[in-house]
Amino acid sequence: MKVKIILLILSSLALGLLLSGCATGLTPSSWPGITSDGATAYVASANAVYAVNLENGNELWRFPEKVDAKKTFYAAPVLTPDGQLIVGGYDRVLYSLNPQNGQINWQYAEARDRWIGSVLVANDLIYAPNADYNLYAFNLKGEFQWKFAARQALWAAPVTDGQRIYFGSLDRKVHALNAHSGQLAWDKALTGALLGSPVLGDSGQLYVATFGGDVFALDRTNGNQLWKFAADNFVWSAPVLSDGVIYFGDSKGNFYALDAATGAKDWSLQPNSPILGTPLVVGGQILFGTEAGSLYAVDVQGKNAWNQNLDGKLYGTPVAGGDLILVAPVEGQSLLIALDQAGVQKWAFAPAKK
Amino acid sequence: MWDTFIVTPLTNILLWIYKLFGGNFGLAIILFTILIRLVTHPLMASQIKSSQKMQEMQGSKKWQEIQKKYKDDKEKLAQEQMKLYQELGINPLGSCLPTLIQIPIIFGLYQSIMRALAASPIQLLTLTRSVYAIFNTPALLPLNSQFLWMNLGQTPEKIFLPFLSSGIPNPTLPIIVALTTYIQSKLTMPPAANPGDQSAAMGKMMALYMPFLLGYFSLTFASGLSIYFITSNLVGILQYALLGKVDWRNLLPGGKKGVAKPK
Numbered sequence: 118m119k120v121k122i123i124l125l126i127l128s129s130l131a132l133g134l135l136l137s138g139c140a141t142g143l144t145p146s147s148w149p150g151i152t153s154d155g156a157t158a159y160v161a162s163a164n165a166v167y168a169v170n171l172e173n174g175n176e177l178w179r180f181p182e183k184v185d186a187k188k189t190f191y192a193a194p195v196l197t198p199d200g201q202l203i204v205g206g207y208d209r210v211l212y213s214l215n216p217q218n219g220q221i222n223w224q225y226a227e228a229r230d231r232w233i234g235s236v237l238v239a240n241d242l243i244y245a246p247n248a249d250y251n252l253y254a255f256n257l258k259g260e261f262q263w264k265f266a267a268r269q270a271l272w273a274a275p276v277t278d279g280q281r282i283y284f285g286s287l288d289r290k291v292h293a294l295n296a297h298s299g300q301l302a303w304d305k306a307l308t309g310a311l312l313g314s315p316v317l318g319d320s321g322q323l324y325v326a327t328f329g330g331d332v333f334a335l336d337r338t339n340g341n342q343l344w345k346f347a348a349d350n351f352v353w354s355a356p357v358l359s360d361g362v363i364y365f366g367d368s369k370g371n372f373y374a375l376d377a378a379t380g381a382k383d384w385s386l387q388p389n390s391p392i393l394g395t396p397l398v399v400g401g402q403i404l405f406g407t408e409a410g411s412l413y414a415v416d417v418q419g420k421n422a423w424n425q426n427l428d429g430k431l432y433g434t435p436v437a438g439g440d441l442i443l444v445a446p447v448e449g450q451s452l453l454i455a456l457d458q459a460g461v462q463k464w465a466f467a468p469a470k471k
Numbered sequence: 472m473w474d475t476f477i478v479t480p481l482t483n484i485l486l487w488i489y490k491l492f493g494g495n496f497g498l499a500i501i502l503f504t505i506l507i508r509l510v511t512h513p514l515m516a517s518q519i520k521s522s523q524k525m526q527e528m529q530g531s532k533k534w535q536e537i538q539k540k541y542k543d544d545k546e547k548l549a550q551e552q553m554k555l556y557q558e559l560g561i562n563p564l565g566s567c568l569p570t571l572i573q574i575p576i577i578f579g580l581y582q583s584i585m586r587a588l589a590a591s592p593i594q595l596l597t598l599t600r601s602v603y604a605i606f607n608t609p610a611l612l613p614l615n616s617q618f619l620w621m622n623l624g625q626t627p628e629k630i631f632l633p634f635l636s637s638g639i640p641n642p643t644l645p646i647i648v649a650l651t652t653y654i655q656s657k658l659t660m661p662p663a664a665n666p667g668d669q670s671a672a673m674g675k676m677m678a679l680y681m682p683f684l685l686g687y688f689s690l691t692f693a694s695g696l697s698i699y700f701i702t703s704n705l706v707g708i709l710q711y712a713l714l715g716k717v718d719w720r721n722l723l724p725g726g727k728k729g730v731a732k733p734k
Contacts, residue, residue: 146591148592207591230590230622233592250622269616270590272592309609309610312595328609328613351609
């Protein structure tokens with residue numbers, strides 16, 4: 118009888134472990150997020166946020182210092198004008214860290230779900246999207262100001278023109294709120310969920326890409342549609358706007374350049390595999406990563422300047438850090454790789470096990 | 472292989488039900504659970520039949536005589552028990568094999584619910600690649616996980632009490648899970664073959680232990696799992712009732728203390 122009881126307890130524990138394994142996922146939940154102030158790169162990846170010296174790729178600090186399985190980070194950290202590093206965790210806690218040493222300034226633990234998207238810091242406020250359907254606003258001391266409830270999860274940072282903030286939600290809507298009060302100015306339902314951030318145009322437009330595979334140009338004052346472009350498949354991240362051209366990739370591996378005024382296609386190309394991240398425009402080149410692990414640089418005509426095959430999958434957005442280009446592959450040997458603007462690798466950072 | 476043959480097909484069936492019933496994921500989980508229980512009903516019926524035969528055999532005079540006669544010789548006891556199984560045409564694994572077959576289905580079902588909820592970017596990317604071509608994936612995903620007052624992808628929301636400002640998880644769903652599990656165990660518990668029947672004692676212990684365990688799971692895992700537990704419990708009671716195996720008196724205080732009559 119005792120043996121049976123022990124077996125019963127052990128099998129229950131095994132069931133619990135299996136279920137929890139399924140619930141949280143034993144594989145990474147997302148891809149790393151990077152930000153840089155020109156001297157240091159801050160990378161949120163799995164169990165830690167790392168500060169890496171851009172000169173040599175050495176680790177400066179990590180948060181938390183010791184692995185805590187409950188804490189995981191993927192949203193790109195954001196620096197505030199008053200010297201904080203804001204990063205949200207999948208442990209439902211939003212942290213303000215000291216960028217010099219990774220010590221906690223303050224934290225907010227009242228959200229009900231994960232912080233998947235990065236925050237926006239503007240107007241002396243921190244606008245933080247959470248998967249619990251709410252956009253939270255805090256002052257720079259981390260004190261809660263207000264929140265706005267959408268109808269589904271928020272996975273990407275808002276943008277602001279100073280008067281309003283604009284953000285998308287998995288509820289397929291783009292929302293425009295008063296930047297100070299959080300009051301809804303307008304919202305507009307689109308053809309698919311919005312996984313990435315909107316982009317502000319130069320003449321009152323708002324560009325939004327959807328999981329439905331469309332890119333929209335909307336009028337920022339009222340949300341009216343100006344034009345729509347249908348890509349081949351879903352568009353995961355925000356497009357980028359440069360010199361009147363919109364650049365973005367889709368999950369079929371197409372990369373597009375559109376006229377920002379009309380939505381007409383200037384050119385497109387299909388390198389080698391799905392393109393999920395937002396492109397980076399730097400030094401007259403447009404850079405984007407592919408799932409096959411290639412980092413491509415093309416000129417404004419779409420001609421290949423160079424491409425570099427890296428170890429791992431490039432789901433995230435390349436980031437400029439000083440003169441370097443930073444990428445964080447998934448399932449590769451290195452967490453962070455720095456290249457110069459000709460595509461030559463300068464260093465690679467792989468965190469030491471602690 | 473597990474993914475291709477179990478999780479992916481179950482996920483697509485779940486998505487098909489979701490699409491068919493107007494994009495209500497809670498309803499889809501309920502219908503999906505009923506469907507799986509119906510498909511595995513023959514296994515369950517065979518398990519109940521085998522258990523009943525076993526109960527009858529353990530209540531028989533012959534079985535009890537063997538127990539007494541060979542109580543100090545376990546090897547001989549096992550041989551005699553085996554002989555009796557063969558004589559009566561009982562498969563000793565008959566009651567547990569169907570249960571074992573159902574376990575991977577339960578895991579696959581839970582995994583498919585969690586996959587369909589796609590609560591993070593990698594999960595959504597994985598889901599897009601699991602969906603069969605018959606679906607218009609971008610129009611279908613991500614799913615609407617709101618059902619009644621719950622977000623099915625989240626653990627129960629916190630409620631704040633005047634004396635507990637930090638809040639506690641809303642216990643409504645875990646209580647319903649524990650209660651339905653308890654009721655199902657009580658209603659479907661077979662009568663003991665004899666007063667000292669170890670399996671009956673085990674069954675009683677399970678009836679007390681499982682409600683707490685599943686209640687704890689529903690407190691700590693996504694609410695979608697609780698919907699599955701509750702539906703599964705209620706359908707289980709219905710299945711037993713249809714087979715005439717529910718003893719409603721077990722629910723009453725001081726109700727029948729079932730002991731099978733020796734034959």
